[in-house]
Amino acid sequence: MKKIKVLFFLCYVSLFAQEELPDNYFSNPVKIPLVLSGNFGELRNNHFHSGLDIKTQQQSGIPIYAPADGFINRIKVSHFGYGKALYLKHPNGYQTVYAHLKKYGDTIQKFVKNAQYKKESYEIEIFPEANQLRVKKGDLIGYTGNSGSSDGPHLHFEIRDKNSRPMNPLLFGIIIPDTENPIATNLYAYPLTKDSQINQSQNPIKIRLISQKDGSYKAENITAFGKIGFGISTFDQQNGASNKNGVYEIDTFYNGKQNFKVVFEKFSFAETSYINRYIDYKYYKNNKIRIQKLFRESNNPLSIIKNENGNGILDIQHRLNSTYLIKVRDFNKNTIFISIPIIGERPETLTPEITNKTEDFVYTQEGYSITKGKFNIYIPANSLYEDTYLDIDAKVDTLKLHKDVIPLHKKLSISIDISNYNKTDIDKLYIGRLNYKKIPYYIKTFRKGNKLIAKTKKLGTFVLAVDTKNPEIKPINFLNKKWISKNKTLKIKITDDLSGISSYRATINGQFILMEYDYKKDVLTYDFKDQIISEVENNLKLIVIDNVGNNATFESTFYRK
Numbered sequence: 015m016k017k018i019k020v021l022f023f024l025c026y027v028s029l030f031a032q033e034e035l036p037d038n039y040f041s042n043p044v045k046i047p048l049v050l051s052g053n054f055g056e057l058r059n060n061h062f063h064s065g066l067d068i069k070t071q072q073q074s075g076i077p078i079y080a081p082a083d084g085f086i087n088r089i090k091v092s093h094f095g096y097g098k099a100l101y102l103k104h105p106n107g108y109q110t111v112y113a114h115l116k117k118y119g120d121t122i123q124k125f126v127k128n129a130q131y132k133k134e135s136y137e138i139e140i141f142p143e144a145n146q147l148r149v150k151k152g153d154l155i156g157y158t159g160n161s162g163s164s165d166g167p168h169l170h171f172e173i174r175d176k177n178s179r180p181m182n183p184l185l186f187g188i189i190i191p192d193t194e195n196p197i198a199t200n201l202y203a204y205p206l207t208k209d210s211q212i213n214q215s216q217n218p219i220k221i222r223l224i225s226q227k228d229g230s231y232k233a234e235n236i237t238a239f240g241k242i243g244f245g246i247s248t249f250d251q252q253n254g255a256s257n258k259n260g261v262y263e264i265d266t267f268y269n270g271k272q273n274f275k276v277v278f279e280k281f282s283f284a285e286t287s288y289i290n291r292y293i294d295y296k297y298y299k300n301n302k303i304r305i306q307k308l309f310r311e312s313n314n315p316l317s318i319i320k321n322e323n324g325n326g327i328l329d330i331q332h333r334l335n336s337t338y339l340i341k342v343r344d345f346n347k348n349t350i351f352i353s354i355p356i357i358g359e360r361p362e363t364l365t366p367e368i369t370n371k372t373e374d375f376v377y378t379q380e381g382y383s384i385t386k387g388k389f390n391i392y393i394p395a396n397s398l399y400e401d402t403y404l405d406i407d408a409k410v411d412t413l414k415l416h417k418d419v420i421p422l423h424k425k426l427s428i429s430i431d432i433s434n435y436n437k438t439d440i441d442k443l444y445i446g447r448l449n450y451k452k453i454p455y456y457i458k459t460f461r462k463g464n465k466l467i468a469k470t471k472k473l474g475t476f477v478l479a480v481d482t483k484n485p486e487i488k489p490i491n492f493l494n495k496k497w498i499s500k501n502k503t504l505k506i507k508i509t510d511d512l513s514g515i516s517s518y519r520a521t522i523n524g525q526f527i528l529m530e531y532d533y534k535k536d537v538l539t540y541d542f543k544d545q546i547i548s549e550v551e552n553n554l555k556l557i558v559i560d561n562v563g564n565n566a567t568f569e570s571t572f573y574r575k
C-alpha cells in the first residue's frame with residue numbers, strides 16, 4: 015500500500031512540474047536587446063553558472079525593471095561574490111535574483127542605506143517582510159553595475175524555483191536569438207578499468223575530430239577494449255556576441271541506443287561544486303579547457319545527468335565494431351552530431367597507465383592525519399572523489415600538498431607548529447597558499463596555542479608567511495586642510511601588500527560614515543548625499559586593518575559649505 019502511494023506521488027510531482035512552468039510570466043528585466051556573456055549551466059570555477067549574464071553595452075547604470083509583481087525578500091551587499099544583490103519573491107513561489115548592481119531603486123536604496131548605517135557596515139544582508147518593499151511589474155528596482163566579483167559591467171539574472179533551485183531562465187519564455195550551431199573543440203576517451211584500452215593505451219587519449227560541412231564532426235577510428243567513456247569540450251555562441259557560452263543538452267547513443275544525457279535545466283546549489291567531479295579537473299588545471307565527462311563516476315550525484323544506461327560507460331568487446339554518437343544542442347535546438355567509429359580489439363601490448371606512486375595513498379571513505387616536518391594535515395573522510403596517491407612533502411616552512419590537479423569536496427586542515435618562532439613576529443604569521451606568482455595568498459588562519467591552523471579546499475603549496483607591514487592609505491580627490499565644497503564624494507585608495515585588507519572604518523567628526531569598498535580598484539568612496547555632515551570644518555578619520563592585525567590610521571581635515 016505504501017509503495018503505491020509513493021509511486022503515485024512521484025508521478026503527480028513530475029506531471030505537476032512539467033505543466034507548471036509559467037510561460038511569459040516574467041518579462042525582460044532590462045529594456046535593451048538581450049545579449050548574453052554567460053548562460054545558464056555553463057561551466058565555471060567550482061560551480062555551474064546559475065543564471066544569465068546579460069550584457070549591458072559596456073556600461074553601468076542600465077535600469078532594471080521588476081519582471082513581475084512581488085516583494086523584495088532579501089538584499090545582500092558584499093565586497094565579493096554577487097556584490098550588490100537583490101532578491102525578488104513572486105506570488106507564484108518563484109524568486110528572481112539580480113546581482114553586481116551599481117545601486118538599487120530609490121526606495122530600496124534608502125532602505126539599504128538605513129540598514130548599513132544602523133549596522134555601521136557596508137556589507138549587510140537583510141530579509142525584508144512581505145509588506146515592506148512591495149513591487150509591481152515594471153517598477154524600477156535597480157541599476158546594472160559591476161559590483162562584487164564581476165569582470166565587467168553586466169547583469170547577473172536568475173530565476174529560482176520554490177525550493178531555491180536555480181532554473182534556466184530561457185524555460186520561462188525569455189528569448190535569446192540564436193541561429194548558431196554549438197561547436198565541439200575537443201574529444202577525449204577514457205579507459206576506465208585496468209584491462210581496458212583505447213588505441214593500445216591505458217591513458218586518457220585525445221581523439222581527432224574532422225569537421226563536416228553541416229557543422230557536425232566525424233572522429234577518426236579508434237580501437238578499444240573493455241570499459242571506456244568519452245568526454246567533450248563544447249560551447250555555444252548566440253547571435254550578436256562572440257562569448258563562448260554553454261550548451262543546453264548533450265545526448266549520447268551507443269549503437270543507436272540512448273546512453274547518457276545531460277540537460278542544463280536546473281540544479282541545486284548543494285550540488286554545484288560537483289562540477290569538479292564532472293569535468294576532467296586535471297585536464298582543466300593543466301590546459302584551461304573544460305572537458306565534460308559523458309559518464310557518471312562514483313561520488314557524482316549531479317541531477318543534470320539523465321537517462322543513463324550503465325552510467326554512460328561502454329563495454330567494448332573484442333572483434334565487435336560499434337558506433338558512439340554524441341548529439342549536442344543549444345536551447346534553440348541548433349544541433350551538431352559527433353560520430354565515433356569504434357573497432358573492438360583486445361590488446362596484445364599496452365602502454366600502461368601513468369601513476370605517480372607515493373607513500374601517501376588515500377582512500378576516499380577514510381579520514382587521515384598526516385604529519386610531515388612541522389606540518390600536520392587532516393583529511394576528513396569523503397574529501398576526495400576517488401582513492402588516490404597524494405604527493406606530500408614538507409621542507410622547513412613550506413608544505414607541498416600535492417598539486418591542484420585533484421579536486422577536493424571538503425576542506426582539509428593544515429596546521430603548523432610555531433613554537434620555535436621568534437616571539438616578536440608571532441602575531442603576524444599566517445598560512446598562505448602560493449599563487450601562480452609564488453606570492454603567499456592569505457588563508458583564514460587561527461592560532462591555537464603553539465599552532466597555526468588553516469583550512470583549504472584546494473591542494474597546492476602552502477607556506478608559513480609573515481606580514482609586518484601596515485596597510486597604506488592615500489586620499490585621491492582631496493587634500494588636508496582644503497576646501498572641497500564641490501566634491502560629490504570622498505575617494506581614498508587603500509592597499510595592503512601581503513595578507514590583504516580585512517576591515518576598515520571611517521568617521522567624520524566622530525560619526526560613522528559609510529564607505530563603499532571596490533576591491534578591484536582598491537578604492538573607498540563616501541557619498542556626500544548621505545548627509546552626515548553639517549559643519550564647515552570636518553575631521554575625517556579612517557582606520558584600515560589587514561588580515562593579521564597590522565593597522566593604519568589616516569586623519570584629514572576638510573572644509574565645506
Ligand SMILES: [Zn+2]
Nearest residue numbers: 052066067170
Ligand atoms: Zn553571472
